[in-house]
Amino acid sequence: MRSHTLHTVLLVSVFSFIDPYLQGQESSGPASPTNLSASDHPWDHGEKIDIQWDDIEKNEQDKVQSYSIYSSRSANPDSFIFVGTIDADISKYTIEKLDRKYSYYFKIIAIDKSGNVSEPAVTLSAISPTRQWFDGRRFPLFIITLIFCGSVVYWIYQARTGIPLKIRKIAGLEAVDEAVGRATEMGRPILFIPGIQDMNEIQTIAGITVLSRVAKVAAEYDAKVEVPTSRSLVMTAARETVQASFLTAGRPESYNQDLVYYVTDEQFGYVAYVQGMMVREKPAACFYMGAFFAESLILAETGNTIGAIQVAGTAMPAQLPFFVAACDYTLIGEEFFAASAYLSGEPDQLGSLKGQDIGKIIVAAGIIIGVTLLTIGTIAGPESGFGSSLIDAAEYLKSVILT
């Protein structure tokens, strides 16, 4: 009996000694995240929920390494599914790919460097994602788009009524006839490169519109236009364009579809072919109209070496200096896109250029407003309420309205 009592006392003593350590081990895990809340993600299709919780207190920062996030359609603790892990310095997260027909609970657990986990924090009530029909963040952009498109359509309509519209002379486009005429006189071919991108690139489309003019003039002069392409679809479109131009010029019999052909999709394979062809056939006029990359200078310098008259047009800012250095005429960005209207001279197209000017006014107004806000805000000082609100307004203009 004494022995049994002694054992009991010893066991109690041992447990009372161990217990603080056991409890201490539990309490050595990170603190549970506090104030976990969930809300619908704004302006989405009803498949996202935002959750957020309080930042970790400074004394806990070293302890927590990451958070594990779970979601569930019921409050049953066993039904939570792992969603993802995020770093400890983040206190909000967007859960995606949810179904708006269901409501969800969310659970978050803090984990320390040793892998100890905190008590879970669970959202108190279920929430379901809500669908929005319009993306409100893009509303300012929508308004700008409407104004810009509206002005283009308005000026096209005005041009149709017969209002005279002026367009400044673009030397590169004036030179098209000169270049084709020179090739005719020299009895050499004209080379037209519509860039190295496919038909889904707007620059290729702009290049093809210039091709239509070049081919028409070439047909009138009975000159040979050669169009090697690096995409099959561009070849097909270019053939249609050249054929139609020859038809318009009244010389359909002169059209030779074999002069518009596919070379290769590979950038430098294409360049190697075109460069070799240029050296062998020595075209008198070279047109580079479309999207170009590193090959721009290789082509333009080769054309320069063989003494061809060269006209280039691209909207790739990095390639413009190369074309300017090596070509006789270069259409810089906007001029390149104005080529179609300029060459056709159709009132509809000229009207669209006028509408484009409204876009420029909007951009200029945006620049002036932004610069003024930031300048005055900086002079007033970001620490003052007035300066701070001006800088915030500039930031809103940049990050919300123009994004």
Added chain:
Amino acid sequence: MKRNVPLFITALGGFTLIIAYFIPATQGWGEVAAIWFDILASIAFILGGGNLLKIHLKKVSDKSAGWAYSAITLAAFLTTLFVGLGKVGVNPNPQYPEYSLSGHYREIGSPFWWLYEYAFKPLTATMFAMLAFYISSAAFRAFRAKNLEAILLLGTAFIILLGRTFAGVYLTAWFPDWMSGLKIENLTVFIMSVFNTAGNRAIMIGIALGVASTSLKVLLGVDRSYLGSGED
């Protein structure tokens, strides 16, 4: 009809995607359209391959100038096509050992991989390397001090080029702190981040407006020159 149907498809697709950009439920449609385009372009590749064969076979057959290059092109094209499509020398995938064609066509050590690594890559690298010489010859022409603008260009280019070399940094390293803004590496940064960025952005704004206007003209059918002439 031949022109109206493509115009209708263009307008419908274009305007739908513009509207879809503002409606959350349809914001993924752009990606679907891109996949459609990829499928179309892949099918069109057969057209390109056929055209390549036709053009070069004709050149070889006519023995026209440079026909030997065409013969080499044809040989390279057909060899690569055969080796790639036939997965020549490719081991079967370990998961499906019974299927001889289950391996990856670019398996390391396979003939296709060999062609890519030891023929295609060196050739493209050679073409790219030629750019260095062309840059030198173009720079030689562009930086001639012919007039005031050319002198400004030359001066700016000189600072930028020098500022990107160790020698340039060394040259102005002795400048005192109050003149640190004139150190060549700082001048380079200033020119690139102020003058260059301002000019670049002006061009980019023009391009963006041009792209929007051209797209609208295409969608509205005002500009039909990419489909041939403007007549139906």
